[in-house]
Structures are given as C-alpha cells and as structure tokens.
Amino acid sequence: MDLIRSGCWEADGEYGIPASLCYCGRRVVVHTCRTDLNSGRRFFTCKNSEEGGVHVWKWWDDVVMEEFNIVKVRLDEAADKIQNLKRLVEYEAKLKELELVAKRDVKE
Numbered sequence: 001m002d003l004i005r006s007g008c009w010e011a012d013g014e015y016g017i018p019a020s021l022c023y024c025g026r027r028v029v030v031h032t033c034r035t036d037l038n039s040g041r042r043f044f045t046c047k048n049s050e051e052g053g054v055h056v057w058k059w060w061d062d063v064v065m066e067e068f069n070i071v072k073v074r075l076d077e078a079a080d081k082i083q084n085l086k087r088l089v090e091y092e093a094k095l096k097e098l099e100l101v102a103k104r105d106v107k108e
C-alpha cells in the first residue's frame, strides 16, 4: 500500500506540512500562540482564520511529527526497493553464470 500517495497523506493539506495556500486562498503562515495555555507554541494558519469559516489551523509540532511519519514511510519504501534491486542484481548474475555453464556444456 502506498500511504504517501493515498491522498490523505499529502497534497491535500490534511496530513503533514499544509499546502502553501489555505482553503480560502490566502497564504498559510506560521504564528506563535500567545495564550497562557500554549504560550510560545507555534501553529500553521492563514490571516483569515479569525474571521470564521474553514481554514488551515494545525499545531506546528503536530505537523513535524506527521512529516516524520511521512519520511519514515518513504524511507521504508526506499529500503524495500533497494533490497529488491539487490536481489535482482544477484538473480541476474546467477542467470548469466548459468547461461555460461549451459553454453559450455553445449560445446563439450
């Protein structure tokens, strides 16, 4: 299963770093929270978010963890591909070896 390209993992702004434009069309920016509860905590949003409606609004640290998960999935997929390529190279080397043996046996 390809989680990275499955739609919920990227490009729609729902997971990982939000798209550069909010749903409303404004640019997404990083703000710093000033409330007592989350003072100093950063978040992604757009300048229209206080006017109501649907806008990007995500904690920056949550986004970073989501991005780590995306990178981990991509690394796992890349490791699998590398492993498969190694097996293919080994298989091709064995195949060539067998072809040489077969040709030698035919000549003898």
Ligand SMILES: [Zn+2]
Pocket: 022, 023, 024, 025, 026, 046, 047, 048, 049, 054, 055, 056
């Ligand atoms: Zn917006």
